[in-house]
Amino acid sequence: MTEAESASVDLEIIVQGAQEGKKLELRLWLRMLSTTKLISQEIRRRLRNEFGATLPQFDLMAQLYREREGLRLGELSKRTMVTNGNVTGLVERLEADGLVLRVTPDGDRRVTVAKLTEKGETSFSAMAAAHEGWLRDMMADVDPAIVSELWRDIGAVKSSVSNHLSGTDFD
Amino acid sequence: MTEAESASVDLEIIVQGAQEGKKLELRLWLRMLSTTKLISQEIRRRLRNEFGATLPQFDLMAQLYREREGLRLGELSKRTMVTNGNVTGLVERLEADGLVLRVTPDGDRRVTVAKLTEKGETSFSAMAAAHEGWLRDMMADVDPAIVSELWRDIGAVKSSVSNHLSGTDFD
DNA sequence: GAACGATATTTGAAATGTCAAAGGTTCCAG
DNA sequence: CTGGAACCTTTGACATTTCAAATATCGTTC
Numbered sequence: 001m002t003e004a005e006s007a008s009v010d011l012e013i014i015v016q017g018a019q020e021g022k023k024l025e026l027r028l029w030l031r032m033l034s035t036t037k038l039i040s041q042e043i044r045r046r047l048r049n050e051f052g053a054t055l056p057q058f059d060l061m062a063q064l065y066r067e068r069e070g071l072r073l074g075e076l077s078k079r080t081m082v083t084n085g086n087v088t089g090l091v092e093r094l095e096a097d098g099l100v101l102r103v104t105p106d107g108d109r110r111v112t113v114a115k116l117t118e119k120g121e122t123s124f125s126a127m128a129a130a131h132e133g134w135l136r137d138m139m140a141d142v143d144p145a146i147v148s149e150l151w152r153d154i155g156a157v158k159s160s161v162s163n164h165l166s167g168t169d170f171d
Numbered sequence: 172m173t174e175a176e177s178a179s180v181d182l183e184i185i186v187q188g189a190q191e192g193k194k195l196e197l198r199l200w201l202r203m204l205s206t207t208k209l210i211s212q213e214i215r216r217r218l219r220n221e222f223g224a225t226l227p228q229f230d231l232m233a234q235l236y237r238e239r240e241g242l243r244l245g246e247l248s249k250r251t252m253v254t255n256g257n258v259t260g261l262v263e264r265l266e267a268d269g270l271v272l273r274v275t276p277d278g279d280r281r282v283t284v285a286k287l288t289e290k291g292e293t294s295f296s297a298m299a300a301a302h303e304g305w306l307r308d309m310m311a312d313v314d315p316a317i318v319s320e321l322w323r324d325i326g327a328v329k330s331s332v333s334n335h336l337s338g339t340d341f342d
Numbered sequence: 343g344a345a346c347g348a349t350a351t352t353t354g355a356a357a358t359g360t361c362a363a364a365g366g367t368t369c370c371a372g
Numbered sequence: 373c374t375g376g377a378a379c380c381t382t383t384g385a386c387a388t389t390t391c392a393a394a395t396a397t398c399g400t401t402c
Contacts, residue, residue, distance in 0.1 A: 212390095215390080219390090219391090225390095243380080243381095244380075244381065244382095245379090245380060245381080255380080255381065255382080256381085256382070256383075256384090258381090259381065259382055259383085260382095279379095279380085281379065281380045281381070282379095282380065282381085283380080283381065283382095
């Protein structure tokens with residue numbers, strides 16, 4: 001933070017460990033968060049401008065797209081990391097737009113299964129292709145080897161975080 | 172997509188590049204997003220349980236904490252990556268809680284400057300310390316060298332994304 | 343077969359999020 | 373000194389978000 005430190009790089013504190021600041025984890029987190037926000041906002045903007053869709057809707061449809069038989073709302077909630085109550089409203093709006101269908105199976109009337117309509121599949125298919133292209137574009141300046149490495153190492157972070165949650169977890 | 176490919180791993184397509192799937196950027200993005208969501212939710216839960224605060228409030232206060240003179244709302248909006256209209260409400264609620272003060276400087280009456288109250292500084296200070304500890308805990312299983320590497324490489328991603336935005340950018 | 347615990351979804355209150363439009367202010371050209 | 377462009381914040385309409393409480397259904401136990 002103070003600018004007196006930048007002059008003494010490489011002298012006392014060299015490679016590993018303290019680097020020039022402690023709080024490495026904090027700094028990583030802040031950078032992850034801002035980067036994710038940046039990408040999210042860009043995707044949101046493009047989904048809106050080019051398809052009139054929202055990011056949560058896209059996420060939800062992505063889950064349904066790979067499960068043609070549909071998914072129960074609770075399962076959708078887990079996969080999208082969105083709370084139950086939220087899924088209800090999301091699916092409601094998508095149903096109103098004719099992209100998703102809600103069915104209650106005969107066996108268990110507590111359950112609601114959501115599945116894509118034909119219109120939903122067509123619609124999502126187009127968005128998914130564009131979406132993938134946007135990401136490739138946005139990350140175009142990053143060496144593919146680095147992308148791979150990041151994928152692996154962020155996996156390690158996710159794993160560590162999963163093992164240190166406070167609530168009732170286990171997943 | 173087709174399952175006929177999984178048998179020929181390591182034969183034609185070996186190390187770099189195609190790996191076993193294309194869409195490396197997409198997969199990195201999905202992993203970044205889910206990891207960020209996971210950490211956010213954990214932090215949100217702890218902020219709520221231990222301090223009765225929300226994550227956006229914490230973020231906003233963090234910006235004000237390092238600028239004791241306060242920040243204009245527009246500047247706050249940029250730094251927190253939150254829209255103008257949103258900042259208005261956020262600051263309103265924080266002011267109602269006595270954590271933030273709103274002042275209109277004499278020079279320019281278009282401007283509103285927000286700054287932490289003494290209570291706000293005390294409150295944030297405690298949260299920040301805890302927050303840093305939570306992150307260290309959550310990432311405890313990750314080698315510090317990897318954390319450093321991630322910090323650097325995600326910086327590269329952020330930089331690439333910044334250079335490929337569609338809207339009016341330049342930051 | 344009525345009650346109870348477990349499961350699944352919805353609802354309601356409050357906060358956060360976006361965007362676009364509207365309100366004030368300031369500044370500058372004419 | 374007046375009109376309009378530029379700047380800053382607020383407002384309003386909606387969508388998303390979380391949490392907790394309420395509903396509804398199922399399955400089992402006595």
